[in-house]
Amino acid sequence: MRRSEFDRAVEREFGARSATLVSDLGLPGVGGRTAREALAEGIAPRDVWMALCVEMDVPVSHRHGAGRREPHARR
Known part of the structure; x- marks a missing residue:
């Protein structure tokens, strides 16, 4: 996870x-x-x-892959 992904995930x-x-x-x-x-x-x-997810009881389904951008559609 990159810092930018962390920031997006938290937001x-x-x-x-x-x-x-x-x-x-x-x-x-x-x-x-x-x-x-x-x-x-x-x-x-x-x-x-x-660590933030554990402390805030974020569901496991929200933890993995969080903060990643949606892939661009191929044309």
Whole structure:
């Protein structure tokens, strides 16, 4: 997962709450850091996304492949 995919996944899953969650919620899965802190310290976006999903009880069906863009239709 790229950082841009992380950002899209968070926005799609949490909407208006996304900025607050990323900056304020401590995530045990990344040592109690916020998502913003974890990313700044070089923790992989995929690991941060999964920690956020666990903490927020995101359904497993929403976790994998999140943030990816829809493929362009071939002509």
